[in-house]
Amino acid sequence: MTGRVVWMHGDGLSVTDPALHAHPDAPAVFVFDRPFLRGTPVAFPRLAFMYQGVRDVAAHRPGLTEVRVGGVAEELAAFAARHAATELHVTRNFTPDFARIVDDLRAACPEVRVVIHEPERLTGYAGPLRRFFGFWKKVEREVLHGDAPARGHR
Amino acid sequence: MTGTPLPADLPDDRLPDVLGKALAGLYTGPARLPARPGGRTEALAALHAWTGAGYANRNFLHGNVSRLSMYLRHGMLGLREVAAHARSVMRGRERDEFLRQLAWAEFYRLVLRQEGARVLGNLEDPKYPARWTPDLPDDVRTGATGLPCVDAWLRHLMRDGWMHNHERLWFAAYLVHWRGVHWRAGYALFREHLLDGDIANNALSWQWVASTFSNKPYFMNRDNIDRYSSGRWCGTCTAECPFRAPYETLEGQLFGGRA
Numbered sequence: 001m002t003g004r005v006v007w008m009h010g011d012g013l014s015v016t017d018p019a020l021h022a023h024p025d026a027p028a029v030f031v032f033d034r035p036f037l038r039g040t041p042v043a044f045p046r047l048a049f050m051y052q053g054v055r056d057v058a059a060h061r062p063g064l065t066e067v068r069v070g071g072v073a074e075e076l077a078a079f080a081a082r083h084a085a086t087e088l089h090v091t092r093n094f095t096p097d098f099a100r101i102v103d104d105l106r107a108a109c110p111e112v113r114v115v116i117h118e119p120e121r122l123t124g125y126a127g128p129l130r131r132f133f134g135f136w137k138k139v140e141r142e143v144l145h146g147d148a149p150a151r152g153h154r
Numbered sequence: 155m156t157g158t159p160l161p162a163d164l165p166d167d168r169l170p171d172v173l174g175k176a177l178a179g180l181y182t183g184p185a186r187l188p189a190r191p192g193g194r195t196e197a198l199a200a201l202h203a204w205t206g207a208g209y210a211n212r213n214f215l216h217g218n219v220s221r222l223s224m225y226l227r228h229g230m231l232g233l234r235e236v237a238a239h240a241r242s243v244m245r246g247r248e249r250d251e252f253l254r255q256l257a258w259a260e261f262y263r264l265v266l267r268q269e270g271a272r273v274l275g276n277l278e279d280p281k282y283p284a285r286w287t288p289d290l291p292d293d294v295r296t297g298a299t300g301l302p303c304v305d306a307w308l309r310h311l312m313r314d315g316w317m318h319n320h321e322r323l324w325f326a327a328y329l330v331h332w333r334g335v336h337w338r339a340g341y342a343l344f345r346e347h348l349l350d351g352d353i354a355n356n357a358l359s360w361q362w363v364a365s366t367f368s369n370k371p372y373f374m375n376r377d378n379i380d381r382y383s384s385g386r387w388c389g390t391c392t393a394e395c396p397f398r399a400p401y402e403t404l405e406g407q408l409f410g411g412r413a
């Protein structure tokens with residue numbers, strides 16, 4: 001049997017988050033990032049808003065949902081170990097911190113496979129970007145009518 | 155094991171106290187609840203309550219905008235489901251205009267994916283000879299600039315954790331162009347207080363105003379503020395108004411006429 005855990009971060013505080021949705025029974029954890037918050041001013045209501053998001057997730061999934069305060073990669077490694085997990089599932093976000101944390105985690109516990117789920121997107125656009133106007137011309141039909149992505153997007 | 159566990163079921167009445175203690179030293183300001191509650195359940199209620207009627211007036215401060223940004227920011231709602239809702243309840247130009255705004259959010263996310271940490275520095279040279287200072291002035295930080303409109307925008311930011319898009323644009327232009335402060339200081343102030351504050355929309359919108367991710371700087375004048383605020387401040391304002399001039403005059407003052 002493969003033990004799985006889910007890492008929930010600030011971009012996916014909902015049971016519909018792809019990683020959470022794929023593994024409703026797996027233990028999930030959200031970490032308030034202590035080193036980040038030490039160095040970056042964030043007003044309390046924002047943190048409370050996120051907490052309310054996690055609380056709502058916890059109330060609506062069968063699996064255990066934990067909240068912790070600490071260094072994210074260390075907390076994830078310890079969480080995976082406590083649950084004897086060999087896989088950690090998470091939904092990608094595009095922030096520079098995400099990639100760094102995943103690298104740190106892979107370095108700290110090579111025995112845990114990090115499985116990255118893709119986030120939901122509004123469009124299928126995959127080309128280069130420069131100005132909104134050019135982007136809009138390419139995605140307009142898709143966004144306005146909910147059509148399948150235009151050909152030649154990729 | 156260095157971390158601290160927290161219960162995942164704190165009710166709102168205990169939340170500021172317990173979370174405040176657990177996060178002591180890790181946040182600014184008083185420990186209080188957000189102006190709007192977070193969570194998927196609340197987000198869905200807000201989405202379903204929103205019909206989009208009157209969105210044509212979205213540029214006016216009294217216009218009916220969705221205020222869904224904080225839910226989208228934290229994934230409590232997805233752009234796709236909000237778009238599907240809009241397609242089913244809204245009509246005509248209002249609907250198209252709203253869907254276009256969602257596309258801005260998608261655009262900025264994709265720019266972040268493309269550029270990574272580079273979005274936190276100037277993506278392009280500014281389009282005017284800018285000499286920006288790095289630090290946020292104290293009167294801005296405390297919301298006491300003496301300009302009633304600017305102080306009101308700052309109050310909305312700090313009290314509600316949300317500002318109307320036009321207030322964000324005006325404030326950003328004020329800080330960067332009138333006060334000569336680098337957009338990163340404004341970005342950091344927004345990140346501190348906005349419930350929807352993120353990297354992509356926040357940094358790239360600031361860069362759009364500053365002209366480091368657009369072809370010209372965004373700026374406004376008093377007539378524009380008066381019009382879109384429906385006369386909320388200007389009629390009774392006695393402050394020395396830095397915005398009171400025709401666009402051409404301000405353009406010369408702020409950008410040496412070269413913008």
Ligand SMILES: Cc1cc2nc3c(=O)[nH]c(=O)nc-3n(C[C@H](O)[C@H](O)[C@H](O)COP(=O)(O)OP(=O)(O)OC[C@H]3O[C@@H](n4cnc5c(N)ncnc54)[C@H](O)[C@@H]3O)c2cc1C
Pocket residue numbers: 212219220221222223224226227255256257258259262317318319320322323326344348350351352353355356357359360363
């Ligand atoms: C300097 C500056 C900083 C900003 N920082 C942020 C930020 O940190 N986070 C954030 O979500 N938005 C940011 N915005 C964009 C915009 O102001 C807000 O998304 C919008 O005001 C949110 O209100 P709403 O949900 O009622 O918008 P609505 O008008 O109801 O629009 C619906 C949704 O479309 C998206 N959207 C609307 N306008 C924009 C826009 N101009 N750019 C990108 N997406 C948009 C948002 O997801 C929004 O929730 C910033 C704008 C400026 C000028």
